[in-house]
Amino acid sequence: IHGVCQSDGCQGNEAEFFMKCASHPTSDDDLSVALDLIMTNSRDVPCIACTDIRDVVLVFQCSERHVICLDCFRGYCQTRVSERQFMYDPVIGYSLPCAAGCPDSLIKELHHFRILGDDQYGRYLQYGAEECLLRSGGLMCPSPGCGAGLFPPEDSRRVECDRQLGCGFVFCKNCREGYHEGACPTELALNRTTSSAKC
Template sequence: MSNEVTVVLQDRKTGQRRNYTINVNNNENILELTKSVEKITKIPSEELEVVFCGKKLSKSTIMKDLSLTPATQIMLLRPNSVVKTATSSSKFQTTDSSILGSFYVWCKSCDDVRRGKLRVYCQNCESTSVLVKAEPQNWMDVLKSKRIPVTCENCCRPGLYAEFKFKCLTCNDLAAALTHVRGNWQMAECCICDGKEKIIFDLGCNHISCQSCFKDYLLSTLQEFHFKNRPPYGFTVSCVYPECNRVVQDVHHFHVMGQSSYSEYQRKATERLIAIDDEGVTCPNPSCGQSFFWEPYDDDGRSQCPDCFYTFCRKCTERDCVCQSEDDLTRTTIEATTRRCPKCNVATERNGGCAHIHCTSCGMDWCFKCVTEWKEECQWDHWFN
């Protein structure tokens, strides 16, 4: 199968830059690509260095391993002087078993987990004509800004860094990297259903689960919203294996629940966070209910919902303020009938039953009578007080 690819030739001997469209066979290697360019430009193929995704490629790299699309560009460099070295000695070269396509992403267009590919751009001009000066060593090197320095053949500015982006291998759209998803190369069993799926979720503890079991686990957690607030990751879940403390570090993994469930998760997580934050606001408009943060500064005590644009008083939640200053009966009633969770400070009302309270915000078990962590003494001294 053959495809058309765009080749950008940067000739450092002449200072010229030219673009070519070349038909390539997916089963051919990079050496055959350079020979095709040689026929057009008369530049000897041994003088051409091929750069793709910031790496100098081995001449033996197979084209299909690059996951090319019609929009992909391959850069060819012709240095001022050619230094012949053994192809296996370059620290920038890839092997025939390219790492491209070995990532997994959540693709919004496909609405599913898909194999992904990594692409690298100049952070300044977004050109793909870049050469990385160091290999990424971990996920943070490709997910965080200004980690990997590059040389850009387009803008040629000093002090440039790489910008890495992930794309879906199926539709070529930008997608979110799933750091906890990998291929099941050992065909290990899911720790829940004992199945052997090709794609598995692994939080780094080797308690692997298949996508179906992981989805069911998330949906059951969402039902009672047992997601726990774990800074800096936000409201997340621990490993599916009991008593394992590893947690999901990126909420993009929760997309596997489905769009409606993911939206519900986002809404509830925001509400829970706002409930324990002094600057959190929930829109009182009955048809909205959006939760958001508000930085008050020296304002008049009013907020505007960013979703429905409803303006209201943050104290009494009315459009036309009816606050009674220090004699606010509502506030007095709330303070008289509620206790605050000793861990997260959420106001809690007891409407019956024993004094044992389980906080749905932070998960703490505490005593409504003595407002401390629930102890054995609480159970015997004032269980029904």
């Protein structure tokens, strides 16, 4: 926001605003993120999902500016987390578009997904981290109960899960079974099936 600073000797002409939560005491350097899509429904626009008119709504960034009430938005987010249907964007991260499916409408401020609550938001963060890992060429340890994120060596099929992060399981990068020499069991089974089909 442009303006003129009224302090003696200052030539500043831009103001910077910081949001703070009013519900609990915070230190001076503790900041809260502004959730710019959550607004007062002063025009009484009905929710696109339940058609109720609520006082506080979320307005998507699509060209139609679709409105959804916070209860329906929470349900939309919970369903998408459960189905692992959040979308990955290299700039924004793991996000959702307008509930009506409008193009170019991904939510840019990811703190809006705190509406999920601590447990579901934790799942959202975990799935987002896994998606980032997989897109970066990493993989997850296949050992039951582990799932540590790893970046395997490119020149070898042998992968060892780091004991500081995970379980120490040694496995084949190609088939995710315990490490072995020679062809993977799935390749051998496929070759046997192909050979018998030719006979």
